[in-house]
Amino acid sequence: MNPSDIVKYLGKPYFQTSNCFIYNLDCVEAMAMLPDEFINLTVTSPPYNIGKEYENPLPLDDYITWCEKWITEVYRLTSSDGAFWLNLGYLSIKNRAKAIPISYLLWDKIPFYLIQEIVWNYGAGVAGSKFFSPRNEKFLWYVKNSETYTFNLDDIRDPNVKYPNQKKNGKIKVNPLGKNPTDVWEFPKVTSGKNRSSQERTPHPAQFPVAVIERIIKASSNQNQIILDPFLGSGTTAVVALDLNRVVIGFEIREEYCDIAANRIDNFLSEKNSKFEQLSLI
Template sequence: MYRTHDNDLGLLYVKNQDKYTFNLDEVRDPNVKYPNQKKNGKIKVNLKGKNPTDVWQFPKVTSGKNRASKERTPHPAQFPVAVVDRIIKSASKVNDIVLDPFMGSGTTAIVALGLQRQVIGFEIRADYCEIVANRIDDFLRNQELTEAQLSLF
């Protein structure tokens, strides 16, 4: 039997059940099967898309000479940016602090910074810390370039 997918389990914990952040509109799935379905003459579905189901499918970060993902770093267990993006968008607000106690290649850090969150992180291996530092440097450099280009218009 071939192993075709890698799976990870995600759990959402909240400190206060009556008051927590969950920005559903930020992460709605726009692929609605019948987007124009109506009830009593009114469009029935949310125009921003549907609530994502419990099973999320994203392409994994691949390695290899001709098939490596663009976001690939030398870290062996890197998370896809798209997965972390959905988690941070749904579970935090702008300026919130995002904590990643197992930074690996720093995916959480660059996604959080890109979404205007603050980041605190830990990584036990010095060589991986270097990957994180380089990745954050690259990210900030690209962000500065993009801002400079935008300010030209």
């Protein structure tokens, strides 16, 4: 695939750098312009329909229908060995649930094969008084084909091994690259606030830490493959994909968020070029 094919199908991007194409478009309309099996990996977190500033809340049935519609498009676009990583939070249902995982409402609406649910323990958040204090979100790892899918375990092994020199029959028992991470990932949240704001914080109100997306992209794609984020937001997927030498397409319906992502990518590339130039002088 030549990156120029992306422009051929989608037209001029709102923002473009080498291997990065951001479009200020509705993702359902935009995805319909792309051919089948064009994408290797989709990583995204759609609106939760809970009234955030970037949402237009819908009646619950309409929201579920909308989710099914855009996810079906992602399925069509995904290559035969490709994957779909979906982050969804919780919503309330009057007289039924204070916080039901949205994935429970979509279990039979997603055509992908579910490999695993990953729990992201982010370690900080609101304090509950009549319920346990929330400290996690979920990622659902789906694939197009349950037998042939990309999983680069050696690229994401955890070097923090308790007994690295443990032997069995005279041989080191543990892989020298580290252990297989568990299905509970402990990464700090991207915090805000005057005294506790994360270094990677942008003005976007819902931002993922780079470390979470990095593990996903390393595990489920290879260099030069195409990564899609239909709800680009602050641009974390784009920054990580570029850093890992992937091609990235991002759709974002709000222009101000396109600007946040574009500025972040520009800053990232400037810093990366500066480090490269410094190393070349050594």
